[in-house]
Amino acid sequence: MDVYARYSPAIRDYIYRSGWDTLRAVQSAAGDVLFGTDAHLLLCASTASGKTEAALFPIITLMQEQPPTSIGCLYIAPLKALINDQFLRLNDVCAECNIPVWHWHGDVSDREKKRLMRRPSGILQITPESLEAMLFNRHAHVASLFGDLRFIVIDEIHAFLRGDRGGQALCLIERLSRAAGVNPRRVGLSATVGDPDSVGEFLAAGTKRRTIIPRIQSTPIKWRLSMQHFFNNGPQATDTDQSTVDSAPEPAVEASDSTADLLPVDEQPTDTAPVVADPGLAYIFEHTRGRKCLIFSNSREECETVTATLRRYCEARHEPDRFLIHHGNLSYSIRRQAEERMRQSEAALTVCTTSTLELGIDIGRLERAFQIDAPATVSSFLQRMGRTGRRGAPAEMWFVMRENHTEPRALLPETIPWELLQGIAVVQLYLEDRWVEAPHKRRLPYSLLYHQTMATLASGGEMLPPELAARVLTLPPFRNVSQDDFRTLLLHLLEIDHIQRTDRGGLLIGLAGERVVNDYKFYAVFRENEEYTVRCDSEELGTIVKPPPVMSKIAIAGHVWEVEEVDYKHHVVYCHRVGGVVHAYFGEEPGDIDNRVLERMRLLLLQTDNYAYLLPNAVARLADTRRLAARAGLGLRPLVPLGGDMYSLTPWLGSYAFLALERFLRLRCATRLGLSKDFDSFRPYYMRFTMQVPAADFYRILREEIARPLDPMDLLYPNEMPIFDKYDETLPASLTRKGFAYGVLDVDTMKQWIMALPD
Structure with missing residues (x-):
């Protein structure tokens, strides 16, 4: 099909004025499906490939040709900020096509919502939570709002695949369709889908339509990728004094559909970071200078500490503060200010963030992203990498792995740089196999x-x-x-x-x-901590959990504040700003690391390969780790003696298979193995315990016990209520226990691992 010719005249005019010479492959593929079939569509293409336009240009054309009598297209996105960004992006083209674009969430005025209620039309952008509120509070209006709904677009669909939020989205779509009497086609968009067929099944769930997944020939993607390691104090792995920054040039990797080619980069930084500084953060401080960057942390607490520390370095150098902060516990105004300053300012600014800027919010052209320690998933790595390198420049990611020196008497597993191994494994899984995590299927939600x-x-x-x-x-x-x-x-x-x-x-x-x-x-179906709003005078800074006593200090918004008053009735903390650095706490953030990541970490210890993106400290630390692992047999056999009757068990299993194995040992095997009560678990890397049987009997006992009938319910402690999801505490105990046993514990993978143990 000549997709361009099939577009409406207004769309063709927009393309012409935008200076596009040809349609991209993703746009042609989407047009073929949306114009030529009645199927659902899953578009999997790289970041900044034009997926949104690819999906919406045919939808807008079809809506122009036969105007719907209600909202014609529902656009669901995981974040309000992403909706706001896409709202501005779509307004121009839709205005020319006479297709209204609406957005609906907590920050949208009642006036605009009333306008939509009076005249439902065009495209509505919404989050799952706001759609739930709409179906809940405006149930009587659903038929008039959506009675002629033709399309549902789910942007960043991968963000809905590993928890109850995706299930909620499917429920909402089905409930809306039933209430309005419609059968809309569904379009999923993502840059990081690991198992497209499974995602296609997710997209079509509950319908009789098939999902078409075009196999789009991707163009080679250029990556500038480096990974450096730092001990937080003392000598570095290269045994040289690098108390400030490393001056070695960083390599780059060109990632394509074939092999990875190296591209040399010659860049010598000047030594201007504070002399007395955290070497890893000093390295980041220096390499963000003069550029627009993102710094990704894996927790809000770390994000706060990093921001406060880097701002202190600016003060020490008598430089203007060039660091912003963005995470989910900050107030909307602070997050919005960071987005606007990055998008509009010509100055070299850097945002310290968590996953809140992982998705495709437009914050201008970013030159470089930093990742502190390893992300939990390949999907997250690709999303974060994809935030940079737009408009023709290569994507650029600098990993900074940090750890403390271990005590001289530390036992073997404590001396392993788990974050470094995990970071390399995440990168290699994609470079070698183009592997990305598949959807997490919950059996009993x-x-x-x-x-x-x-x-x-x-x-x-x-x-x-x-x-x-x-x-x-x-x-x-x-x-x-x-x-x-x-x-x-x-x-x-x-x-x-x-x-x-x-x-x-x-x-x-x-x-x-x-x-x-x-x-x-x-x-919302995701768990939320009991939060307190933090205020300084009339300014709202964000939220925290576990409010501290008066006169104590808290960290939020990249600064330190002293608590003046805590209003426990209204959940408000009043404070004023002070200096220094303290640790923040926003609640637990459990990880979900796949089995493939841990298995690739194990292989790293057995191989001798070096990787072009590793910088000197990382190369030396990996080499030291391999030598240590070879002497101990780590990676070859899971059970390693630590001296006397103490052992470490490194199963190289993902988070939920590891959890199942831990419970299997404690509940099924403890008596026969003679396990002591001082059983320590460092999920999902290793367990440490003492036992009374020889190592040779360990494997035999596990194989014998797994051969007996095992119900996942056997892996729960007596009277245990494993609270995992938001409403588990509200459920009858029998369902909470059953949901955890069958929906969380990866018993099947654990069984396979035990049955493969050596004699």
């Missing part, structure tokens, strides 16, 4: 089941139990939930007054349930 049951009752009113079951259990995420499990849930909710029974046998939201569903936090 009971927390989401509670949420959607309450949402269905709250929006739909009284229902008889069979009608409620028919509405809820037919939603795509609940295909493995039995009628008996749903009955158990309803009986429990009646007992705790979250629902109540009417005289005619119907079900309604109960008094306790009303307090849950009427809280704005109900719309």
